[in-house]
Every structure is written in structure tokens, then in C-alpha cells.
Amino acid sequence: MINDIRVGALIAYCSVKRGNKKTLIFIVFVLSLIFLNLVFLPSMIGGLSGLFTGFMRDYPYGDIVIEPTGDNTYINNADLVLKKVRAVEGVRAATKRLDAGASINHKQKVVGATITGLLPTEEYDISRYPYIINEGDFLGELSRDEIIIGAMIAGTGFGAEIYDNLGEVRPGALVDVTYSNGVKRTYKVKGIMTGSIEVVDLNALVNYKEIEDVYGLEGKEATSIVVRVNKEGTEAQIQDKIREAGVNEEIFTWADKSEALIKQAMQSMGAIDIMSKIVSLIVGAALVLIIIYINVLNRKKEIGILKAVGITPRSIVLSYAFLSTFYVCLGISAGLILYLSLMLYFQMNPVTFYETMEISPTIDPMLLIQSIATMLTLSVIAGILPAWSVSKESILKAIWGR
Amino acid sequence: MIIVKDLKRYYGTGDMTVKALKGVSFEINKGEFVAIMGASGSGKTTLLRILALLDDATDGEYTIRGLEVSSLPEAERSYYRLTQVGYVFQDYALINEMSAAENVYILSMMEGKSKKESYTTALEALAKVGLEGKHDRIPDELSGGEKQRVAIARAIAKKPDILFADEPCANLDTVNSKQVLDVFKELNEKYGQTIVMVTHELWHTDYVHRVITFQDGSILSDEKKTKGQ
Numbered sequence A: 001m002i003n004d005i006r007v008g009a010l011i012a013y014c015s016v017k018r019g020n021k022k023t024l025i026f027i028v029f030v031l032s033l034i035f036l037n038l039v040f041l042p043s044m045i046g047g048l049s050g051l052f053t054g055f056m057r058d059y060p061y062g063d064i065v066i067e068p069t070g071d072n073t074y075i076n077n078a079d080l081v082l083k084k085v086r087a088v089e090g091v092r093a094a095t096k097r098l099d100a101g102a103s104i105n106h107k108q109k110v111v112g113a114t115i116t117g118l119l120p121t122e123e124y125d126i127s128r129y130p131y132i133i134n135e136g137d138f139l140g141e142l143s144r145d146e147i148i149i150g151a152m153i154a155g156t157g158f159g160a161e162i163y164d165n166l167g168e169v170r171p172g173a174l175v176d177v178t179y180s181n182g183v184k185r186t187y188k189v190k191g192i193m194t195g196s197i198e199v200v201d202l203n204a205l206v207n208y209k210e211i212e213d214v215y216g217l218e219g220k221e222a223t224s225i226v227v228r229v230n231k232e233g234t235e236a237q238i239q240d241k242i243r244e245a246g247v248n249e250e251i252f253t254w255a256d257k258s259e260a261l262i263k264q265a266m267q268s269m270g271a272i273d274i275m276s277k278i279v280s281l282i283v284g285a286a287l288v289l290i291i292i293y294i295n296v297l298n299r300k301k302e303i304g305i306l307k308a309v310g311i312t313p314r315s316i317v318l319s320y321a322f323l324s325t326f327y328v329c330l331g332i333s334a335g336l337i338l339y340l341s342l343m344l345y346f347q348m349n350p351v352t353f354y355e356t357m358e359i360s361p362t363i364d365p366m367l368l369i370q371s372i373a374t375m376l377t378l379s380v381i382a383g384i385l386p387a388w389s390v391s392k393e394s395i396l397k398a399i400w401g402r
Numbered sequence B: 001m002i003i004v005k006d007l008k009r010y011y012g013t014g015d016m017t018v019k020a021l022k023g024v025s026f027e028i029n030k031g032e033f034v035a036i037m038g039a040s041g042s043g044k045t046t047l048l049r050i051l052a053l054l055d056d057a058t059d060g061e062y063t064i065r066g067l068e069v070s071s072l073p074e075a076e077r078s079y080y081r082l083t084q085v086g087y088v089f090q091d092y093a094l095i096n097e098m099s100a101a102e103n104v105y106i107l108s109m110m111e112g113k114s115k116k117e118s119y120t121t122a123l124e125a126l127a128k129v130g131l132e133g134k135h136d137r138i139p140d141e142l143s144g145g146e147k148q149r150v151a152i153a154r155a156i157a158k159k160p161d162i163l164f165a166d167e168p169c170a171n172l173d174t175v176n177s178k179q180v181l182d183v184f185k186e187l188n189e190k191y192g193q194t195i196v197m198v199t200h201e202l203w204h205t206d207y208v209h210r211v212i213t214f215q216d217g218s219i220l221s222d223e224k225k226t227k228g229q
Helices: A002-018 A021-061 A078-087 A120-126 A208-214 A235-244 A254-298 A300-308 A313-348 A365-391 A395-400 B044-051 B074-083 B100-110 B115-128 B144-157 B174-191 B202-207
Strands: A064-067 A091-106 A109-118 A133-136 A146-150 A174-179 A184-193 A203-207 A224-229 A250-253 A351-353 A357-359 B002-011 B018-028 B033-038 B059-064 B085-088 B162-166 B194-198 B210-215 B218-224
Touching (some): A002 B100, A021 A313, A064 A254, A078 A224, A091 A208, A109 A208, A120 A224, A146 A174, A203 A208, A235 A250, A235 A254, A250 A254, A254 A313, A300 A365, A300 A395, A313 A365, B002 B044, B018 B044, B033 B202, B044 B162, B074 B085, B100 B115, B144 B162, B174 B194
Parallel strands (some): A109 A203, B033 B194, B033 B210, B162 B194
Antiparallel strands (some): A064 A250, A174 A184, A351 A357, B002 B018
16 A cells, blocks of 8 residues: 555656646636635635624623513512622623613604613623714713614614614704603603614613613613623633523523524525535536546546556556646635635625625634635546546557557 | 457447457467557457456456456456556656656555655656656646656556556657657566557567557557567
8 A cells, every 4th residue: 555655656646747737727727716716715704704793792791691581571689699799700790781762752753663772881891882883972871861863763874774773863952751651751862872783773771770660660670681702712601601600590601692593694695605605615516526537537548558567556546646646735725825815805895785884704714624625635636536537447448549 | 477268348239249359369478579460440459458457348357366356346447557567658648737756646645655765756757767856847848759758657657567558659759659669678588577569550569579450340460579680
């Protein structure tokens, strides 16, 4: 076997060293495109998925979110839960929120929305809400008669034609809010927030105390407790630690939540991604096979000669396995250069999606490893099959075609 | 050394059967230089290919040094071709992407020798056929005679028991043909190499000990030559 490998390597080496360089460049170019085809679309979809996940972490769920158990509307001992959570090692910040359904009215225009009551000063460490006010200002600790309205509700941002809105409400305008329990309040619009996603731009924010007051709560309730951790990737460990600290509510990491929420949104893209991968693989496999097969056919006589002088069929087959692996390695390298160049370009010039969202593709090392492994496996099969088939032919047929 | 008994080779079936060899028998002794002659289609190349285990006989026996080689399985035939037999093709049959040395030493590597040892053996074989200093050249950079001498070097580097040559001078001019035949003669006289050569040139028989002439798949004559004949 060692001799077969040595001789196979020598044949492959000579073939590369003195073979037609133009053919080599063409093969490598085609293989690089096959590789690019395998990794590019999934990277774009990964970027889209990452964008949605980022939104979920930056706004409604943080790194970890604690919600009421079972049919309960509220976490009833929210302050105690908060105290336990903040004491857990690895937790950077935590806050409580109260969500309520309401309708907002401005000059005969009415829209339905979720209004989130939050503690404004704590939100600076928790979410990006304070940083996405593009008109006016964020809420203050003492804000009670003020409201932040999402740009899509206000009618000032993208989506005004799609969703019902209040007709270009600006900071300083007064809006009437009717909560789900029938309580009516009038608020002055303090700011307009633009998060570039519906979960933000179709919502409104008020002070936590305001919701508490409207629903007659006692200062201990929350619909969610949002937690941020010190180190990314430790969410699952901290989720366990929070449980161990005696928190008996439902505890989810952002990944748990995203899986459920984004799954649906990403299902269509995921299907396209899978189909694209399958088609790419089939096309890739066929191309690699065709390229190597043509190469083998062109060298049929050579294979016959090698057999005639005593080179074993195994050495010949191995030489083609080495050769195709070499082609594919070069193809992958060239494909990686193309891919990384494209990634760099799209990092600097993100694709605008839905007019407001900018998608930059993500580089997923696992995807790259999988694609490289797939291409290498294909290359070995594509190299071995045709060479094996030709090496089984009689010497006379291989050399003289009879 | 070589014993051939009632060797037959038929192509096709039924009325379309072509009888390339109709049952030939002969013996070749060690150290003999034999020419096989005959018109085109007489069966000489078919015989040589069977003797070199490149083709199978339809029937008959063929032994080398007492070993029945015609019935060996393919793996053993491959090993036999590698270690016991040298074959020189009419059209050189060199690998174009390999240098002269690589064309020769690949066989030594296949036998399990180290690269260094194989390379040294290849250089010695190339020197033996008068190609010193041309070991790095690829076939396209060599003349027809030089290519054929590389093919001979490849065949003799492994020191085979028998060297088969199928019209080795067919594509060469007289000068190059003489060079090739001189190499064969030297191998035969100096190293006792057994050589079986197919040829259709009468003047080539000046170099051999014995001439077997074929006609229509059968042996027409088998003559030993005496010096000066």
C-alpha cells in the first residue's frame, strides 16, 4: 500500500508539474465558483438571521428573559426575582418590564399597539431603546405623562403605507391612549424611536410606574425580567445559575426565544438555503465528476501504459484521488479568497433589506468547515470513480482502444 | 526459459471469428535474442502481447521458468509485468508529463525501492542506453530514437528476465534504428538479457540469434542463425 501511495503521489505530482496550466486554471476557477456557491447564500441568510437575533436581544428579550409561569399574567414577586438575578455571578444588568395592550388615538386616527412600561434609567444597560430615538428624547426617570412612539405607528418611518399609523406624529404632540382595561390617558409624545423592525417600531414605551398605576398594581409585578450577561456565550450557564438561585419562573435564553420566534420567519429562507445547498452540491458533484472524468478519459492511454509496465491499478486510482484532491484544495483556496473578498465588500456595503434593515453576511466557521469537508469528499469520490472504472479496462483497450 | 504450447488467440465468435494465433508452440532459451517476423496480421504482435501478459490467450499453455503464467490472476500478472518482464512499445509509450528519469524510476518505486535508490537505478539504465545528461528531459524534448532508448531504459532498469520489443524501430530512421538495435545487442551480449523482438525489417535479423517467422497465425519457419549469416 505504501508503494501504491508513493507511486500515486509521483504520478499526480508529475501531472500537476508538467500538465496544461490553462486547464489547471480553468478547473480551479470552476471549482472555486462551486465552493463560493456553497457558502455565499448561507452566509447571507446567516447575516439575516443574525440581524433578527440581534433585534430580539437588543429589544424584547435581552440575553435571558424571565417570564411568568403557566397562565399567570405577571411575575408577582418581581423585585425579589430581580434581587436574586442580580446576585448571580456573570449577570451584568437586569430590569423589569410591564407590557400592556392599548389603542393610541391622534386626530381621529387610531392604532393598536403594545405599550411597554420600563424603568428608563435601567434600560441604558439593558436595551438599545434609549439609543434609537431619532426625534425628541428618551424617557426620564420621572416621566409620567410622556410616551415614546415607534416610527411605524407615528407614520414617520418606513412602513407608513403598510401599517395603520397616526399620521406623522411628532414630538410634542398629544396622543390619547386607551388601555385594555378601559383606562384612558393622554400623553405628550417625547420621542420617536426607529428600530428598523416591527417589534420595536409598532410599539410604544412609557414609564413602568405608569402601567403599574393604570392597572392598579402594587409595585412588585412584571410581565418580564430582562437580563444581560457579562460574557457572550455564557447565557445557558447563567440560566442554570438563576434557576439554582431559586427563581421558579420560566427562564429563557435569547436562543430559546429566537428559535421559536425566528424559526417561522426564517423557515422560508431556510428552505431556500437548504434547496440552494442541495442544488449546489449536486451541481458541484457533477462538475467535479465531469472535470475529473474528462481528465481521466484524456489519459486513458497513459493509464493503459502504466498498467502495461506493471503499475498497480490501485496506484493509478490513488493518483487521480490525489490529483482531484489537489484541484479541489486549490479550488477551495481560490473560492475562500473570492468568498472573503465578497464578505469584506458586503461588510462595507451591506445589502438593504426591507428598506431599513442592512444585512451584512456572517462568516460561519462551521459552515466553511462543512463545505470544505463536502468538497474534499466529493473530490475523492470524483477522482476515484472514473479512474477506477478506466483502470478496470483491459490494457489493450485502454492503450489502443480495442 | 519460455515454453509455449499450442497457444491460440481468437477474436469474435461464430462466423466472425478471427484466428490471430492458430496454436503455436516453441521454446526460447535464456540469453537468446529472437526476432519474430511476418507480414501484417500474421499474429506476431498478438503473440508478443500474450507473452508479456498484456493480453490473454484463448487456449494453450505458456510457462516462464516453469511457472504457468497465462492463468495467473490480474494482481499477480501485474506484479509479474513489473518484476519479470520488460516491454518496449512501437510508439515508445512514455508518460509525457514525466521526465526520462521519472519514466524509468517509477517502476523501481513501485517495487518498493527508495526514491534515491530508484533515481540512481534510473540514471544507470539511461546511461546504459547512451542517454547520460538527458534524464531531466520530458519526451517532447527528445528525438524519436532517444524516446525509444528511454523506453528501453524503463524496460531494463528493473533487470527483467525477458525483454519483449514490439517493432521498436518502426518509427525510427536507419541511424536511430541502429542505435536501438546496438543497445539490444549490447544488453544481450554483455548482460545475457533474453530478448524477443517483433520486426518486419530483414536487416534487423543481423542482430539476432534466431528468427521465427509467422504466417496467418502459425509458425512458418524457426531458424537459428550462425555468425555471418
